Amino acid sequence: MNVAILAHEGFPDRAKTATGILRYGDQDVRAVLDRENAGKRVNDLVPGIADAPIVDGIEEVPGIAEGEIDALVIGIAPIGGGFAESWRSDVRSAIERGCDVFSGLHYFLGEDEAFAALAAEHGGELIDLREPPEDSTVSQGVASEVDAQVVLTVGTDCSVGKMTVSYELVEAAKREGIDAAVIPTGQTGIAIEGWGNPIDRVVSDFAAGAVEEMIVERGAAHDLLVVEGQGSITHPAYSAVTCGILHGVMADSLVLCHAAGRERVHGYEDYELPSIPTYRSLYEDLAAPVRETEVVAGALNTSHLDEGPAQEAIEEYAEALGAPASDPIRFGSEEILEAIR
Amino acid sequence: MNVAILAHEGFPDRAKTATGILRYGDQDVRAVLDRENAGKRVNDLVPGIADAPIVDGIEEVPGIAEGEIDALVIGIAPIGGGFAESWRSDVRSAIERGCDVFSGLHYFLGEDEAFAALAAEHGGELIDLREPPEDSTVSQGVASEVDAQVVLTVGTDCSVGKMTVSYELVEAAKREGIDAAVIPTGQTGIAIEGWGNPIDRVVSDFAAGAVEEMIVERGAAHDLLVVEGQGSITHPAYSAVTCGILHGVMADSLVLCHAAGRERVHGYEDYELPSIPTYRSLYEDLAAPVRETEVVAGALNTSHLDEGPAQEAIEEYAEALGAPASDPIRFGSEEILEAIR
Structure with a gap:
């Protein structure tokens, strides 16, 4: 086109x-x-x-x-x-x-x-692209039954790179011969793919169901699905979207995305971001009753840092997270891909 | 009428x-x-x-x-x-x-x-009543600024009595001379009050904002607002609604509602309910980054039990919760009201 x-x-x-x-x-x-x-x-x-x-x-x-x-x-x-x-x-x-x-x-x-x-x-x-399909409905709690491995990118905030990381992971997987695809949940991913469901515009009762539907639909067609996450589980305004996606996806593993140096919620500067280990346990503990999963890797956006400080920031982030980390745009996604396999 | x-x-x-x-x-x-x-x-x-x-x-x-x-x-x-x-x-x-x-x-x-x-x-x-107003928008993160004390009923599942407990608490408060009101978030509460916003039908991006709007609107008119919670934070299908309400409300305290003997998610019987202490920490830990709050009391629906076993069940529940508990319909709401004051 x-x-x-x-x-x-x-x-x-x-x-x-x-x-x-x-x-x-x-x-x-x-x-x-x-x-x-x-x-x-x-x-x-x-x-x-x-x-x-x-x-x-x-x-x-x-x-x-x-x-x-x-x-x-x-x-x-x-x-x-x-x-x-x-x-x-x-x-x-x-x-x-x-x-x-x-x-x-x-x-x-x-x-x-x-x-x-x-x-x-x-x-x-x-x-x-932001108009959700009319036939959305409630989740059945069955996303974990698909054959494909399912990874969800989650974040510490909005605009920390979840969409970018999802695409970088899928491209890295394809380079290694894995049949991988992004499940788009926001307008940019939908514009790139030409399909998808803008979960932030779906009625809250159907948020989990709408993402589940996409996973079930594509689960047999690929070996690895990377679901583009939205918002953050501690966001004062958008956490409903994040929570619906987390429980609807029933991911095999999570990748936590963060922007180096971000300390406050973007646009809601009264709110401090909690620590990286707090995010890790919040996502894992909240997911567990529906589906046990783990944050297996981290992705850090270091675009505003020089090379040395960027590498330092990634090392610190990996240590706080207790998992391997990278800036996929700058240093590649191989470590993250390794961790999710 | x-x-x-x-x-x-x-x-x-x-x-x-x-x-x-x-x-x-x-x-x-x-x-x-x-x-x-x-x-x-x-x-x-x-x-x-x-x-x-x-x-x-x-x-x-x-x-x-x-x-x-x-x-x-x-x-x-x-x-x-x-x-x-x-x-x-x-x-x-x-x-x-x-x-x-x-x-x-x-x-x-x-x-x-x-x-x-x-x-x-x-x-x-x-x-x-389930048609949300057209002008919903995103949360500003300001619900905690209202003068009224704000209590949110949260639950271990759907249909455990959150709406009933909200009304019982408000009626008990009124009997003690407190100017209290329910903030209705579901169709029954809205039918009782003649106003409200059905949060489960609100676009997920606006779920927190829609409940915030109601609190801000009524926050100066009453001394105590009891917000009717929805669903459960670990529900496979409806957790988005619950999470949006939790962060939008920015409650001073939480009351955890449960149905005695309920062990699996209603209608989703493949899913076990986690333990009561797990619920307590999930709700508190998830709320904290937006607004520190605490589960200060529990409400247990014992309607299917005889008097003796009902009292035993409440004692066990209070112990697991580490907070006072009652069945408001059966034994009154005084202990719960005491705990939230």
């Missing part, structure tokens, strides 16, 4: 979905729309991921006039999940060109009357 | 909402509809709650022909929350008589085209 990704004024740091697709997706990204960085290329700003030109607007995307672009993807997730009106003209033009539009915003494009009418007229689809 | 309560073939044991309203509601219940028990009275089957005749159908409700009945309440919650077609003629007749209809079913009466058209014609309202 040929796509353009909208990330105005946010690429790369505030455009998690854009960088996620460029790093892990199999879409052919023909351009990134960011009027602040137009003229540069993706690799000028982020090396080591798929490259593409950065352009000013939809009309500058190579191939757009020839009808080669299948879809525009909203690649940026502003706080609150709203739609910025400054994006409207690009979205409108994309629809007029017959493109589908993928969006993971809380604001559903399909409920925007102007977009809906335009899409109907031009034959494109508006795909709201 | 004069009401009739529909509980066909389910009163009293499968009609939790009906008995909840008869025990704790301030509605004037003119009759209970149960074609299996028609001719008896409520107190023939359940002593100690508001009495009313049990009748065959809506046309037999005293005062219905005179237009004295304001509303029909669906007082029974079948597994799955569906609507039984055998109730349709009574609901239809009630609407035709100009009654409102209150329902806590997952099946929304307002989305039933036949009922909706009939209600529009006759001027009655269809009130779906």
